C-alpha cells in the first residue's frame with residue numbers, strides 16, 4: 262500500500278475506518294477536532310457533533326450496546342464533562358467496541374489547563390493506549406477496538422497535541438479496510454439492543470457485582486499486558502534505561518538513539534513483568550513523561566528507585582533538548598554550552614479577534630461601561646486582552662452564567678447592576694442552557710449575553726445546535742432563544758436579539774436590561790467573518 | 801542529490817493567514833515522494849487568529865522527533881520579517897535563512913521595530929532577503945506567493961522535480977496547478 266502523510270487526528274479516523282466503526286460522536290476541542298471531521302469523509306459511518314462531551318459519550322454507550330463499533334472524541338477537559346458516564350460505563354462494559362479518543366494538551370497551546378488524563382484511566386479502571394506517531398495512532402485505534410471487545414471495557418486512546426497535529430508517514434491497511442470480514446462488519450446491521458439488566462442497570466445490588474468484574478478485568482489485563490507487543494523493550498547501552506510513552510519516546514530516541522528504552526504502548530494498566538525485566542537489564546532508570554509523575558508514582562510504589570520529576574518539569578511540553586540536557590546532567594555528563602545568537606526583544610504577536618469580527622463591538626461597549634464580565638471559552642475570550650480588557654473570569658465551558666449567579670447571590674443588588682455573563686453560541690448549547698434554567702429556577706435577576714456568530718469558531722467552524730446545521734452540513738433545527746426563554750418563564754421583553762454590527766442597539770439593550778429588575782437574555786447575532794469567507798469559497 | 805542519510809530540518813514561520821501550513825504540506829509531501837521518511841509538526845488553534853505560526857519539517861532516512869532540535873534548522877524560511885527572529889532557538893550560524901521583507905504589524909503595536917535585517921544577518925551570514933512585492937510582480941498574483949517560496953526553498957534542498965510536481969498537484973486547489981507550478985519555477989530560478 263502507498264505511503265501517505267497523515268496527522269495523528271487523520272490517522273485515528275483512518276484506523277477507525279479500518280476497524281469497521283459504524284458510529285462516531287464527539288464535541289469539538291483542540292487538538293481533537295479534526296478526528297470526527299475526517300471520519301465524516303469515510304463511507305458508511307454515522308457521525309455527529311453532540312451538544313457536549315457527556316452526551317457524545319452516552320450516544321457512544323448506547324450505540325455500542327446496540328452492536329455498533331463506536332468512536333467518541335474529545336479534548337482533555339471534555340472528559341471532565343463526560344466523566345460521569347465514563348466511570349459507570351467502565352462497570353457495564355460494551356457489546357461492540359467503544360473507544361474514546363482523548364487529546365491532552367501539554368503546554369496549553371489551546372486550553373485552559375494542562376491536566377494529565379492518564380489519571381482517568383487509573384481512577385475509572387479502563388485501559389489506555391498511547392501512540393507515538395501517526396502510523397501507531399492508526400494501528401492503536403484498531404487495537405483499541407479489539408481490546409474493548411475482548412475485555413468487555415471501554416478503551417481510551419490518549420493523544421497529546423504533538424501527536425494529534427504532527428504529520429508522519431502512514432501505511433494504510435487497505436486490506437483491512439476492504440477485507441471480506443470487514444465488509445461484513447459494515448454490511449451487518451448492528452444487531453440492536455438486548456436486555457441484560459444485571460450488566461446494564463447499575464443499581465447498587467447489580468453494581469456491586471459489576472465492580473468485582475471490573476477489578477478482575479483489570480487484573481487480567483495487567484497480566485496480559487506483559488505479552489502485548491505494543492509494550493516494547495529495546496536493550497542497547499545499559500548504563501541507564503528510560504521508561505516512556507507517546508511523543509516522549511520520539512524525543513528520547515532523538516536525544517539518545519543508543520539508549521535502552523521500555524516504550525509503553527498501553528499506559529494503563531502497566532505491564533509489571535516487563536518493567537521488572539527491563540529494570541534488571543539496565544543501570545539507572547529514568548522516567549520520561551510529560552505532566553504528572555504517573556508512571557513514576559506507580560513504579561516507585563512497586564519498590565523501584567527511579568529518577569523522574571525530581572529532574573524533569575511537571576509543566577509544559579518536553580522536546581529532544583529537554584530530554585538530552587536533563588538526562589546528561591543527571592548522568593554527570595553535562596552538555597557543553599555553546600553561545601548562540603540571542604535576538605532582541607520583539608513585540609509579542611498574540612492571537613487577536615479578527616478584523617471585522619462580530620465579537621469586537623460588544624467588548625468595546627462592555628469596557629466603556631466598566632462592567633464586571635464573567636467570561637467563557639471561545640474566540641471571544643480574547644476580549645480579555647487590550648484594547649478591550651473586558652473580561653474578569655474564564656474557568657470552563659458554560660461557567661460564565663454560573664459564576665455570575667454566585668456573584669449576584671453574594672454581592673446583592675449592586676452586583677446585579679454591575680455584572681454580566683458573556684458566552685458563545687456553541688458554549689451556550691454545551692452547558693449554558695442548564696445554567697439559564699438554574700438562574701430562572703432560583704430567581705436570579707442578572708443579564709446574560711450570548712455572542713452568536715453562527716458557528717463554533719474557536720475550534721475551526723463546526724456547526725452547533727444554534728446554527729441549524731449538522732456535522733455533515735445538512736439542515737437541522739436551530740434552537741430558538743425566545744422560546745427557550747419562554748420555557749423558563751421569561752417574558753417577551755426579557756429576551757432580546759440584536760445585530761452585532763449595530764453598536765447603539767447593543768448598548769441600549771444592555772442598559773435597558775441591566776436597569777430592569779428581572780433575569781434577561783441578550784443575544785448578539787453576527788456571523789463569524791472566517792465562517793462567511795469559507796462558506797463563500799464552497800459556493 | 802541530498803544525502804539520503806542526513807536529516808534535513810526546515811523551519812517555516814510567519815503569521816496566521818500567510819499560507820504556512822499549505823507550504824509545509826507541499827514540502828513534506830515532496831520529501832515523502834522522493835523516498836524519504838518525513839515528519840511535520842505545527843500547532844493549530846489559538847495561533848491561527850493572526851498570531852505567530854510555525855511549522856517544523858524534517859526528512860531523511862529515519863526521523864524520530866517531529867520537532868527540530870535546538871539550533872539544528874538547516875533552513876529557516878520566514879514569510880514575515882520580525883517572525884524570523886522569534887524562532888532563533890532553532891537556528892544557528894549555518895542556517896540558511898530565506899526571509900521575506902513582508903512586515904505585518906501585530907495587534908496593539910504602533911511601530912514596526914527597526915534594524916531587524918541587520919539582526920538577522922547576525923543570526924546567520926547565509927541569509928537571502930526577498931522583496932515580496934517584486935516576487936508578486938514576477939508571478940503575477942499574490943495568491944501563489946507561498947508556492948513561489950517553496951520554489952526558493954527547493955534551491956537548497958534538491959529534491960527531484962517530479963516529487964515537487966506531484967506534491968504541488970496534490971495540494972493546490974483544482975484548476976490552479978499551472979499557475980502554482982509557474983510560481984514555483986519562478987521562485988526556484990529567482
Ligand SMILES: Cc1ncc(C[n+]2csc(CCOP(=O)(O)OP(=O)(O)O)c2C)c(N)n1
Pocket residue numbers: 288289290291314336338339342372373638639640641658684685686687688689714716717718719720
Ligand atoms: C469541555 C470543553 N470542551 C471543548 C472545549 C474546546 N472549546 C473551546 S471554546 C469552544 C467553543 C467555542 O464556540 P462558541 O462558544 O460558539 O464561541 P466562538 O469561538 O464561536 O466565538 C470549544 C469547543 C473546551 N475548552 N472545553
